[in-house]
Amino acid sequence: MTGFVKERLAGSIPDTMSVITHYFTENRSGRLLLALLGCLLAALVLGFIIAKGGIAVAGLLIVAPPALLFLSFCFNQPKVGIFSCLILSLFLFSHSIGDMIAKIVGPSFQLGLLLDGCLLVSLLGVLFTAKAEDWQRLNNPVIYLLLLWLLYTILELFNPMSISREPWFVAVRGFSLYWFELTVIGFIVLKRESDLRLFVNIWMIGCMIMALWSFKQQYMGLTNEEQFWMDNIAFSTHIINGVMRCFGMCPDAGQFGAVMAQATLFAMIRMLDEPSKLRKIGYGIMTLVFFWGFAIAGSRGPLAVLGAGFAVYLVLKRNIVVLVVGGTVGAMAFGFLKYTTILQANSQVQRLRSALDPEDPSLQLRLSNQRLFADFLSTRPFGVGLGLAGDSGKKYWQVVVTTQGIDSWYVKIWVETGVIGLVIHVIGILTFFVLGFRKVFYIHDPHLRSVMSGLLCGYFGILVANYGNQIMGQKPTCFIIYISIIFFVQADQFDKVPPPAQQPNRTLP
Numbered sequence: 001m002t003g004f005v006k007e008r009l010a011g012s013i014p015d016t017m018s019v020i021t022h023y024f025t026e027n028r029s030g031r032l033l034l035a036l037l038g039c040l041l042a043a044l045v046l047g048f049i050i051a052k053g054g055i056a057v058a059g060l061l062i063v064a065p066p067a068l069l070f071l072s073f074c075f076n077q078p079k080v081g082i083f084s085c086l087i088l089s090l091f092l093f094s095h096s097i098g099d100m101i102a103k104i105v106g107p108s109f110q111l112g113l114l115l116d117g118c119l120l121v122s123l124l125g126v127l128f129t130a131k132a133e134d135w136q137r138l139n140n141p142v143i144y145l146l147l148l149w150l151l152y153t154i155l156e157l158f159n160p161m162s163i164s165r166e167p168w169f170v171a172v173r174g175f176s177l178y179w180f181e182l183t184v185i186g187f188i189v190l191k192r193e194s195d196l197r198l199f200v201n202i203w204m205i206g207c208m209i210m211a212l213w214s215f216k217q218q219y220m221g222l223t224n225e226e227q228f229w230m231d232n233i234a235f236s237t238h239i240i241n242g243v244m245r246c247f248g249m250c251p252d253a254g255q256f257g258a259v260m261a262q263a264t265l266f267a268m269i270r271m272l273d274e275p276s277k278l279r280k281i282g283y284g285i286m287t288l289v290f291f292w293g294f295a296i297a298g299s300r301g302p303l304a305v306l307g308a309g310f311a312v313y314l315v316l317k318r319n320i321v322v323l324v325v326g327g328t329v330g331a332m333a334f335g336f337l338k339y340t341t342i343l344q345a346n347s348q349v350q351r352l353r354s355a356l357d358p359e360d361p362s363l364q365l366r367l368s369n370q371r372l373f374a375d376f377l378s379t380r381p382f383g384v385g386l387g388l389a390g391d392s393g394k395k396y397w398q399v400v401v402t403t404q405g406i407d408s409w410y411v412k413i414w415v416e417t418g419v420i421g422l423v424i425h426v427i428g429i430l431t432f433f434v435l436g437f438r439k440v441f442y443i444h445d446p447h448l449r450s451v452m453s454g455l456l457c458g459y460f461g462i463l464v465a466n467y468g469n470q471i472m473g474q475k476p477t478c479f480i481i482y483i484s485i486i487f488f489v490q491a492d493q494f495d496k497v498p499p500p501a502q503q504p505n506r507t508l509p
Helices: 004-024 028-053 053-077 080-090 093-106 112-129 134-137 141-158 166-188 193-220 224-238 253-273 277-298 303-316 320-339 347-354 359-379 411-442 446-463 477-488
Strands: none
Touching: 028 134, 053 080, 053 112, 080 112, 080 166, 080 193, 080 477, 112 166, 112 224, 134 166, 141 166, 141 411, 166 477, 193 253, 193 277, 193 446, 193 477, 253 277, 253 303, 253 446, 253 477, 303 411, 303 446, 359 411, 411 446, 446 477
16 A cells, blocks of 8 residues: 555656646746746845945946946957946046945945956956967067066065055056056957047047036036035145146046147147048038137146157158158247246136246156155166055155155156156156157058057057156056057057068059
């Protein structure tokens, strides 16, 4: 009897399970019921997690699926990671967008982690997908110099003068890590002219959006987040003589002015070189829009981007007439600002004129601070350590390099990495310019020469303007510069036009 019951039960359980399985997999209403049960269970689990973790956890759960999908794209197509970093650097650090993201995922979330993840996943993608011949592209002076700079900044972790290791982990990314990662990825994947066009398009469109947003700030007012930042943090530096310095979608007006000045220079060079009248008009409009964005930023230092960059452009033209005419126009502009009082009532013109005044109180204060820094660093050849100077170092100690303004990018490098670090850094960035100049100077394709000249001249202008502001160490300028270097130091590889001596003889029809 007992055996008979066990046999019947053993037969009924598989039969029942098969009926249930068939109902939920083959029957339409069964599949719908199963989906509803799954959604209900997921809702209960998510509700429990959100109740325990709060709104920050809810935001992360919403963001996580698309973020993972995006990272998978970066892994399989590393150039997606490069251009995504460029786009993020253009818009992510604006006060409006940054604050909005902070409200979703929590104020403790660091926006820079998005760039970290994007670059790291892209680098891993390169390691797994790059071909053997692609790695040969890394055999160049740029990679070697950046590797040297990266190693030096890593050694700064053990700087005997450093009082804390915490700021090093934050600062090293902007000093060298981002630069090295992006350049390694870029040399391997950015090897087509279409990549160059995509970079320029993203850059120009992004700058146009930023310029239009600055016009909105100037003529229509700030958003609530921007006004809060202005009232509580930036009032003393962004309201000059009752006039607001617009900052677009950048962290501050100084960075915005540099972005607009570099975009103005590039658009102007393309306008001057463009044979098509329609395109020339388009670049002319862009030049005016970007220049006005630069003007309402009220930043004096980026004026050097236009002056120094345009001087390099005149040399690259290899035309004595253009050099003389351009030099004359530049001299007239200098004389207008230096030796006249025309348009002195305009606040933007006043700010530009003060940049050329050697007795300007701001300049004298910077020179005085640099003399104090020289005394402080006389016994510190390796500097004070990354992240321990300027505003970022105030919470760790109160010394002359934190109580006095750093201002210059080169002064920041000098203070935090010492005279040795400054020498390594300056040799590297000047070498990149020399390499690029040699490549661009001998390009035969006129269109390519114009584009590469715009990138190279903008880079040199930023190098000069770095003396007055910490331009190169901030986003988005740093990413624009990093990608520009990748292109102009290998400009000859994009040149499809043979030298005149090698061109085939052409006969008239």
